[in-house]
Amino acid sequence: MNIDDISAVLANTLYIVKNRRISVRRAFASTCKLMPCSSREVHREKLYELTRLFISSFYRVKYIAEKSGRRNMSNRYLARLFLYLYFMEHDLAFPNKLKKVVRRDFPDLEKNIAEIEAWAKLSYPKWFYEKLASLLSVNEAEQLLYSMNKRVQWVRINTLKIDLDKALKLLENEVEFSVDREIPFLLKVVKSRRPLRSLKLFKEGLIIPQDKASVLVVKALTPEPDMTIYDFAAAPGIKTSLIMQLTDNKARIVAVDSSPRRLESMKKLLRKYGVEVSRVKLTLADSREISLMKGADAALVDAPCSSSGAISKDPAIKIFLENDLIIHLMKRTQVDILYNALQHTDIAVYATCSLMPEEGEEVVIEVMNRGIEHKLIEPSINTSKGYSKYVVWNKVRRTFPHKDESEGFFIARFEK
Numbered sequence: 001m002n003i004d005d006i007s008a009v010l011a012n013t014l015y016i017v018k019n020r021r022i023s024v025r026r027a028f029a030s031t032c033k034l035m036p037c038s039s040r041e042v043h044r045e046k047l048y049e050l051t052r053l054f055i056s057s058f059y060r061v062k063y064i065a066e067k068s069g070r071r072n073m074s075n076r077y078l079a080r081l082f083l084y085l086y087f088m089e090h091d092l093a094f095p096n097k098l099k100k101v102v103r104r105d106f107p108d109l110e111k112n113i114a115e116i117e118a119w120a121k122l123s124y125p126k127w128f129y130e131k132l133a134s135l136l137s138v139n140e141a142e143q144l145l146y147s148m149n150k151r152v153q154w155v156r157i158n159t160l161k162i163d164l165d166k167a168l169k170l171l172e173n174e175v176e177f178s179v180d181r182e183i184p185f186l187l188k189v190v191k192s193r194r195p196l197r198s199l200k201l202f203k204e205g206l207i208i209p210q211d212k213a214s215v216l217v218v219k220a221l222t223p224e225p226d227m228t229i230y231d232f233a234a235a236p237g238i239k240t241s242l243i244m245q246l247t248d249n250k251a252r253i254v255a256v257d258s259s260p261r262r263l264e265s266m267k268k269l270l271r272k273y274g275v276e277v278s279r280v281k282l283t284l285a286d287s288r289e290i291s292l293m294k295g296a297d298a299a300l301v302d303a304p305c306s307s308s309g310a311i312s313k314d315p316a317i318k319i320f321l322e323n324d325l326i327i328h329l330m331k332r333t334q335v336d337i338l339y340n341a342l343q344h345t346d347i348a349v350y351a352t353c354s355l356m357p358e359e360g361e362e363v364v365i366e367v368m369n370r371g372i373e374h375k376l377i378e379p380s381i382n383t384s385k386g387y388s389k390y391v392v393w394n395k396v397r398r399t400f401p402h403k404d405e406s407e408g409f410f411i412a413r414f415e416k
């Protein structure tokens with residue numbers, strides 16, 4: 001593959017991310033159906049990593065291009081500029097053609113790189129940077145954003161299917177990891193010789209990629225055997241399956257989701273993960289309005305959100321956050337789902353994988369103002385508190401990428 005072939009893969013993946021609003025992984029796979037993504041010299045997984053970095057660097061590359069007076073640049077052109085910067089920063093020999101084109105079109109490149117503003121250097125939308133800086137401090141917001149540009153992978157040992165010690169032994173041959181201090185079935189991947197998805201343990205559902213913050217959401221729910229739990233935004237079922245793991249397959253779950261496609265995946269996933277499927281009732285419905293006859297012992301609202309806390313997993317989210325529209329849309333849905341959930345149960349955990357208070361503190365406050373009997377009870381998990389400018393800050397929890405090495409989640413527990 002030459003530099004033009006590589007730019008074509010990068011540019012097309014960006015095009016798909018922008019237009020179909022899907023993850024980098026899926027957009028890359030679609031691109032690879034249209035054009036070659038590997039050759040003798042270029043390994044497909046390496047090209048995927050490069051593409052991921054390109055999408056993550058989108059705002060930075062666009063800023064540098066615009067500073068050079070170039071607006072509305074094609075994706076192909078942005079890809080070339082990205083590759084040029086990549087070669088430069090990694091001290092690699094430039095392909096001649098690339099050097100000639102970029103030098104011609106960007107005469108002030110070094111100056112523009114040196115004078116770049118912090119939000120662009122970190123490569124996030126400007127509004128997103130400013131919002132976090134106003135909630136934390138400039139310094140802390142920058143640490144947070146910097147750490148979201150790196151990926152930390154967590155893996156849950158699925159003790160429904162394999163003994164913990166046996167899994168650790170098997171994994172030792174493939175992966176360098178550290179076991180979490182508080183959660184013995186959770187591992188942080190330090191280094192892996194090959195992608196986790198290619199491991200037999202993964203393919204057979206013995207290990208499950210699951211971020212630490214997502215595990216903490218289920219911990220905050222404190223599920224117990226024989227509880228009936230309503231999961232109001234359940235698909236694809238990662239948290240449902242963890243509830244079943246923590247209760248030794250003895251909880252009963254009504255798993256509601258409004259997406260038939262995602263519920264279909266959930267059905268397959270639960271089987272793969274060894275969940276006792278007769279105890280999980282998959283239900284296609286809108287959780288803003290569903291009315292279930294029997295009350296539940298507890299409910300989980302792992303609400304649909306902007307996913308702004310999961311950028312480290314999928315940098316395509318940066319592109320979806322070009323403006324803050326989605327945050328406000330999601331807030332409405334979350335208020336409605338949470339309020340409805342609280343009509344069904346005395347105990348509920350509401351969580352989002354978002355760093356935005358509109359999808360956390362503000363939802364909690366709005367639902368409480370609607371008049372509910374529930375109180376906020378501090379979840380017994382060891383993470384940061386909410387944003388201090390909100391009155392509920394010390395009753396709710398947040399996880400932060402730069403502090404917890406996890407995705408950025410909001411977690412609140414209600415009890416009557």
Ligand SMILES: C[S@@+](CC[C@H](N)C(=O)[O-])C[C@H]1O[C@@H](n2cnc3c(N)ncnc32)[C@H](O)[C@@H]1O
Nearest residue numbers: 233234236237238239257258259286287302304
């Ligand atoms: C964050 S995901 C849930 C992830 C899931 N809890 C897990 O751990 O695998 C949010 C889910 O909410 C669903 N959803 C969105 N709007 C909904 C609604 N109004 N009612 C029910 N489900 C909804 C989406 O289809 C999506 O599957």
